[in-house]
Amino acid sequence: xxxxLIHSGTLLSSSGQTLGDVLIEDEIIGAIGAPGYFSEVAxxxxxxxxxxxxxxxxxxxxxxxxxxxxFGGTAASDTFATGSTAAAWGGTTSIIxxxxxxxxxxxxxxxxxxxxxxxxNCVIDYGFHMIIGGVDDAALDAMEDLTNNEGITSFKLFMxxxxxxxxxxxxxxxxxxxxxxxxxxxxxxAENGPAIDVLVSQALERGETDPRYHSLTRPVEMEEEATxxxxxxxxxxxxPLYIVHMSAKEAVRAVxxxxxxxxxxxxxxxxxxxxxSLEEHLSKPxxxxxxxxxxxxxxxxxxxxxxxxxxxxxTNDLSVVSTDHCPFCMKDQKELGLGNFSKIPNxxxxxxxxxxxxxxxxxxxxxxxxRWVEIACTTPARMFGLYPKKGVLAAGxxxxxxxYDPNAVTNIGVATHHMNMDHSAYEGIRVNGHVDTVLSxxxxxxxxxxxxxxxxxxQYLRRGLSQYLI
Ligand code: DUC
Ligand code: ZN
Ligand code: ZN
Numbered sequence: 001x002x003x004x005l006i007h008s009g010t011l012l013s014s015s016g017q018t019l020g021d022v023l024i025e026d027e028i029i030g031a032i033g034a035p036g037y038f039s040e041v042a043x044x045x046x047x048x049x050x051x052x053x054x055x056x057x058x059x060x061x062x063x064x065x066x067x068x069x070x071f072g073g074t075a076a077s078d079t080f081a082t083g084s085t086a087a088a089w090g091g092t093t094s095i096i097x098x099x100x101x102x103x104x105x106x107x108x109x110x111x112x113x114x115x116x117x118x119x120x121n122c123v124i125d126y127g128f129h130m131i132i133g134g135v136d137d138a139a140l141d142a143m144e145d146l147t148n149n150e151g152i153t154s155f156k157l158f159m160x161x162x163x164x165x166x167x168x169x170x171x172x173x174x175x176x177x178x179x180x181x182x183x184x185x186x187x188x189x190a191e192n193g194p195a196i197d198v199l200v201s202q203a204l205e206r207g208e209t210d211p212r213y214h215s216l217t218r219p220v221e222m223e224e225e226a227t228x229x230x231x232x233x234x235x236x237x238x239x240p241l242y243i244v245h246m247s248a249k250e251a252v253r254a255v256x257x258x259x260x261x262x263x264x265x266x267x268x269x270x271x272x273x274x275x276x277s278l279e280e281h282l283s284k285p286x287x288x289x290x291x292x293x294x295x296x297x298x299x300x301x302x303x304x305x306x307x308x309x310x311x312x313x314x315t316n317d318l319s320v321v322s323t324d325h326c327p328f329c330m331k332d333q334k335e336l337g338l339g340n341f342s343k344i345p346n347x348x349x350x351x352x353x354x355x356x357x358x359x360x361x362x363x364x365x366x367x368x369x370x371r372w373v374e375i376a377c378t379t380p381a382r383m384f385g386l387y388p389k390k391g392v393l394a395a396g397x398x399x400x401x402x403x404y405d406p407n408a409v410t411n412i413g414v415a416t417h418h419m420n421m422d423h424s425a426y427e428g429i430r431v432n433g434h435v436d437t438v439l440s441x442x443x444x445x446x447x448x449x450x451x452x453x454x455x456x457x458x459q460y461l462r463r464g465l466s467q468y469l470i
Pocket of ligand 2: 189245295296
């Protein structure tokens with residue numbers, strides 16, 4: 001049996017921190033002890049990692065990625081191999097990607113296509129949510145099969161992108177009723193797509209073609225209204241609801257109200273909505289702002305969305321931070337929207353930087369160390385049926401472990417990142433803190449600033465039901 005000892009680190013959980021040692025046996029955590037507790041077995045270990053002065057935490061779980069997603073006439077530029085490698089560099093040891101059923105396609109065919117992209121290509125473990133792009137009787141039957149037999153217990157619908165992924169309210173209600181009967185989680189892209197399409201056409205007619213119009217034609221009200229409508233539909237269907245990539249503080253207010261009345265409604269945000277803005281990034285001169293086109297869009301800093309999102313993270317009104325990792329290169333991809341912002345592929349890539357960027361929230365006093373672990377590791381695992389296999393340092397859990405050095409720094413940018421992108425939304429940012437060592441199911445994948453993992457090591461995760469539902 002292969003044994004690894006990590007000793008003398010500060011062990012972090014969502015509820016506290018303590019000095020201690022972690023003994024890893026093959027793929028799982030065998031035991032956790034006080035400092036020195038395993039000193040007698042240290043000589044029998046295959047590897048000993050000194051974590052003195054460093055944090056030891058569960059591997060990050062990014063529950064919202066889009067590897068190779070076809071979008072706007074192109075496809076997200078990270079494969080499962082490049083994207084999962086980049087994730088590992090950044091201390092993320094599990095991803096949940098979105099398999100896609102487009103309108104007119106069979107759900108099982110869409111799922112099979114996603115398995116084919118991922119199998120044998122991942123460095124870290126991976127699971128799938130299923131995008132249902134055509135709610136009909138067959139799709140509803142498939143939701144049942146996927147929940148009961150395939151380990152896919154969460155389904156994403158879109159109130160945006162008419163003609164591509166969009167579901168109308170009747171379809172949404174039917175899917176929610178099905179999810180309710182299964183105990184599955186509904187995930188919602190909450191933006192009023194048909195109304196946005198009108199605003200986009202009117203803007204283009206006025207000659208407003210620059211990237212910043214992407215945000216101006218997707219006003220806060222379109223996210224707020226759709227979020228409220230989704231919550232009301234979920235209430236009627238008695239379904240749990242997880243709103244993805246929230247950027248508008250008014251939309252989160254709707255989640256707060258639902259949670260205050262006891263509803264199973266959850267909100268997710270992403271680093272781009274915490275750090276980037278309409279004024280400073282999307283409005284950069286010329287076509288530079290295209291790098292920051294994503295949906296929901298970046299919001300105005302003057303209106304205070306970013307500060308409000310940090311506050312909602314502190315109060316647990318927002319439960320999870322994922323990346324919505326959906327990378328496109330500027331060359332040949334974002335460039336599709338030169339002269340017409342509506343043709344810019346939507347997405348920002350940051351699967352490599354989520355843990356570091358959130359740790360900045362600890363450094364600047366926005367969140368505690370414990371909350372960092374909670375929103376990036378533990379809650380994602382519990383929310384999507386991976387706990388306690390993932391998301392916690394505990395005997396019997398998978399040995400997905402990050403040793404994090406708070407005294408080192410990370411320079412973010414194209415020259416140093418491992419994502420398949422020719423730009424970075426965080427170019428030039430210097431982060432206090434650095435991913436030191438990463439283990440995925442007991443295998444060291446990052447060490448001494450070197451990748452030691454293996455494409456194909458990552459396994460498919462069959463997930464259970466969310467553990468936040470009564
Ligand atoms: N938003 C994005 O930014 N990209 C892909 C899909 C989405 O909803
Ligand atoms: Zn979305
Ligand atoms: Zn997404």
